[in-house]
Amino acid sequence: MASRLTTSNRAGWGFALPGFGLIALFIILPFFFAFALSLTNQRLVSPNPTEYVGLQNYGDLLGLAVIELEPERLDDGSIDRDADGNARYPRVRSITRSDDFPQYSGMREWFRWQSGDNARVVIASDVVFMKALVNTLTFVAVVAPVQAALALVLALLINQKLRGINVFRTIYFMPVVVSIVVVSLLWRFIYDGNDGLLNNLLAGLTFGAFEGRDWLGDPSTALGAIMAMSIWQAVGFHMVIWLAGLQTISPTLYEAAEIEGAGRWQTFRYVTWPGLRNTAVLILIVITMQAFALFAQIDVMTNGGPLDSTQTLVFQAVERGYGRQDISGGATISVILFVLVLTISLIQRWLTREKA
Amino acid sequence: MAHVSLKNVRKSFGATDVIKGVDIEVEDGEFVVFVGPSGCGKSTLLRMIAGLEDITSGTLEIDGKVVNEVPPKERGIAMVFQSYAIFPHMSVRENVAFGLTIDGTPRAEKQRKVQEAARILQMEHLLDRRPSQLSGGQRQRVAIGRAIVRDPKVFLFDEPLSNLDAALRMDMRMEIGKLHQSLDASMIYVTHDQVEAMTLADKIVVLKDGQVMQVGSPMELYHNPANLFVAGFLGAPSMNFIEVQTRDADADAGTAQVANAALEPIRVATAGRPIRAGGNAVLGLRPQYLRPSATPEAGMLHGTVELTERLGAETVVEVALRDGSRVIAALGEDRVLDRGTEIGLEFDPARAHLFPAE
Ligand SMILES: Nc1ncnc2c1ncn2[C@@H]1O[C@H](COP(=O)(O)OP(=O)(O)OP(=O)(O)O)[C@@H](O)[C@H]1O
Ligand SMILES: [Mg+2]
Numbered sequence: 001m002a003s004r005l006t007t008s009n010r011a012g013w014g015f016a017l018p019g020f021g022l023i024a025l026f027i028i029l030p031f032f033f034a035f036a037l038s039l040t041n042q043r044l045v046s047p048n049p050t051e052y053v054g055l056q057n058y059g060d061l062l063g064l065a066v067i068e069l070e071p072e073r074l075d076d077g078s079i080d081r082d083a084d085g086n087a088r089y090p091r092v093r094s095i096t097r098s099d100d101f102p103q104y105s106g107m108r109e110w111f112r113w114q115s116g117d118n119a120r121v122v123i124a125s126d127v128v129f130m131k132a133l134v135n136t137l138t139f140v141a142v143v144a145p146v147q148a149a150l151a152l153v154l155a156l157l158i159n160q161k162l163r164g165i166n167v168f169r170t171i172y173f174m175p176v177v178v179s180i181v182v183v184s185l186l187w188r189f190i191y192d193g194n195d196g197l198l199n200n201l202l203a204g205l206t207f208g209a210f211e212g213r214d215w216l217g218d219p220s221t222a223l224g225a226i227m228a229m230s231i232w233q234a235v236g237f238h239m240v241i242w243l244a245g246l247q248t249i250s251p252t253l254y255e256a257a258e259i260e261g262a263g264r265w266q267t268f269r270y271v272t273w274p275g276l277r278n279t280a281v282l283i284l285i286v287i288t289m290q291a292f293a294l295f296a297q298i299d300v301m302t303n304g305g306p307l308d309s310t311q312t313l314v315f316q317a318v319e320r321g322y323g324r325q326d327i328s329g330g331a332t333i334s335v336i337l338f339v340l341v342l343t344i345s346l347i348q349r350w351l352t353r354e355k356a
Numbered sequence: 357m358a359h360v361s362l363k364n365v366r367k368s369f370g371a372t373d374v375i376k377g378v379d380i381e382v383e384d385g386e387f388v389v390f391v392g393p394s395g396c397g398k399s400t401l402l403r404m405i406a407g408l409e410d411i412t413s414g415t416l417e418i419d420g421k422v423v424n425e426v427p428p429k430e431r432g433i434a435m436v437f438q439s440y441a442i443f444p445h446m447s448v449r450e451n452v453a454f455g456l457t458i459d460g461t462p463r464a465e466k467q468r469k470v471q472e473a474a475r476i477l478q479m480e481h482l483l484d485r486r487p488s489q490l491s492g493g494q495r496q497r498v499a500i501g502r503a504i505v506r507d508p509k510v511f512l513f514d515e516p517l518s519n520l521d522a523a524l525r526m527d528m529r530m531e532i533g534k535l536h537q538s539l540d541a542s543m544i545y546v547t548h549d550q551v552e553a554m555t556l557a558d559k560i561v562v563l564k565d566g567q568v569m570q571v572g573s574p575m576e577l578y579h580n581p582a583n584l585f586v587a588g589f590l591g592a593p594s595m596n597f598i599e600v601q602t603r604d605a606d607a608d609a610g611t612a613q614v615a616n617a618a619l620e621p622i623r624v625a626t627a628g629r630p631i632r633a634g635g636n637a638v639l640g641l642r643p644q645y646l647r648p649s650a651t652p653e654a655g656m657l658h659g660t661v662e663l664t665e666r667l668g669a670e671t672v673v674e675v676a677l678r679d680g681s682r683v684i685a686a687l688g689e690d691r692v693l694d695r696g697t698e699i700g701l702e703f704d705p706a707r708a709h710l711f712p713a714e
């Protein structure tokens with residue numbers, strides 16, 4: 001029996017309203033706000049009125065140029081070299097602060113490479129942002145495939161009829177339900193440079209030959225350490241999605257393959273993998289989006305350091321918007337991130353589309 | 357062609373015994389049909405022959421070799437499933453060639469065998485389609501094609517036609533019959549459609565609760581059912597069973613005289629079954645062998661018409677007998693019989709079957 005309550009349109013809207021209202025207030029509205037704010041010079045607290053500044057925020061973040069520096073010459077025309085024999089170049093500052101090059105003003109050196117005698121220097125309006133961008137892309141490029149593949153392997157392993165298999169499912173899924181902040185704190189101890197678990201473990205395995213290192217304090221290992229920990233934390237979640245996909249494949253297809261004499265690998269190649277196609281697309285997109293949103297681990301474990309080696313886009317957005325009270329700058333980063341993720345997702349959709 | 361032999365084969369899933377000691381011989385080139393009610397273990401038995409289920413005990417031989425522990429591929433069998441089990445992401449051609457691809461068969465030979473199978477099944481025009489673009493009958497053809505290309509010694513079919521509609525089922529049934537004649541391979545076919553069983557089989561195996569009830573040619577089973585179950589299972593409409601009392605039993609002549617309140621005393625063959633004088637027994641009469649007598653009092657069974665179904669060439673009449681039981685008569689003509697009219701039915705006692713009461 002349908003009561004008046006369940007058939008009434010007004011009641012339906014009434015029930016939907018609180019949830020919808022909250023989503024509108026905290027997700028949809030800020031989304032459009034971010035677009036609007038990115039075109040202004042709004043600050044968190046400021047006595048000055050907000051002004052419309054057009055695309056200046058975007059220019060301040062994305063400004064990029066390559067300049068070529070000729071080596072300094074001695075009076076006889078030969079290249080001026082230092083004690084190690086390296087050529088001396090004029091300082092980048094001499095260009096970025098010069099009135100002759102107003103287009104480079106305020107930019108700083110990001111990195112340089114040698115081209116013949118000359119040095120080519122990439123200068124950026126916002127070097128920290130550029131580092132954050134590269135770190136984020138690296139993080140996505142490593143985490144997405146590794147996490148997806150690892151999750152698939154785990155799903156294949158636990159998709160068996162074995163006694164006690166649920167214990168394994170639970171264990172692999174457990175990190176997912178623990179707050180990422182707690183997980184990050186724990187891993188900070190694991191990675192600790194003095195007496196961390198990882199150092200002890202490696203030292204034990206190598207009979208003391210391994211000398212401990214400060215995983216999060218070393219620019220060459222910090223990002224890798226965060227990647228490893230992030231993969232570990234969310235792999236169980238994707239394993240469950242893979243598992244759901246695996247269980248939609250009809251068992252008769254496996255039997256048909258068995259009768260035709262397909263081995264393990266052939267069965268995977270001809271039955272399992274094609275049957276997981278849609279799941280694969282879903283997982284790829286979800287992992288990519290999650291990886292782009294990397295924040296909590298950075299905030300808890302490294303704060304973007306050392307030497308900006310673990311800066312990420314979301315961390316920068318928060319750091320600017322609230323840390324430096326530069327709301328419009330933070331909003332601009334959010335918009336750039338949005339466009340980036342959207343573009344990559346669309347490309348992924350297109351690459352994995354069903355070919356007729 | 358191959359000889360398949362099951363000796364005292366059993367299967368248990370945990371504590372439940374599903375197949376309880378089965379002996380079946382399938383001769384070279386024979387078409388054997390397993391029939392039985394749902395859940396009697398037909399599929400399980402077939403899957404054991406295929407190698408998809410372990411054999412709990414007993415031996416399975418193919419061509420004289422015990423294959424209990426041999427993987428499916430090396431048994432020389434091919435199987436066609438009820439749900440087709442064709443790979444949705446492959447074209448028809450790739451599906452048919454699947455076994456050859458797995459074996460690493462050279463391209464040219466693969467091509468030739470696929471063409472050959474497609475020709476036999478008249479589906480050359482379908483080879484480049486995807487399964488989603490095929491009808492049910494066409495899908496089943498693809499599945500059969502995949503079985504054919506491997507040149508198996510034994511074909512196994514598990515209710516291959518039960519997902520098809522009636523007309524298509526008849527077509528495909530005939531095709532499978534022709535296929536058997538042209539391929540000359542042994543075939544084992546599971547169904548619970550008795551028309552399929554009767555028309556296709558060289559030999560029918562009737563199963564019930566994991567046990568063989570009777571094995572024999574379709575006509576043997578139809579005319580000489582070994583027990584009540586087989587008698588009731590084969591034939592449509594199914595055989596009438598009438599409770600009767602045995603007046604006397606002549607063990608030497610192998611006959612007994614039986615009667616009841618609605619049945620005139622008649623003498624029927626006991627076919628060696630243990631029928632005792634003065635006891636109860638069950639008389640089996642096929643509806644097709646009953647016909648109305650000239651007058652209601654003339655026949656051997658007496659009752660009134662309850663219901664008639666006119667099918668054109670046949671009229672099915674339900675008769676309420678005087679003792680309160682009911683029988684069905686299938687008359688080979690179109691005939692109008694009003695509800696409630698008195699009717700007498702007669703039959704040739706040689707066509708009647710007498711079974712001990714259960
Ligand atoms: N994997 C299994 N585990 C436990 N019991 C099973 C399993 N497979 C089949 N059975 C049982 O074995 C019995 C026989 O099953 P089977 O599938 O062989 O029946 P069937 O004769 O093919 O029936 P149908 O005509 O409905 O297909 C059934 O009672 C079924 O419940
Ligand atoms: Mg079955």
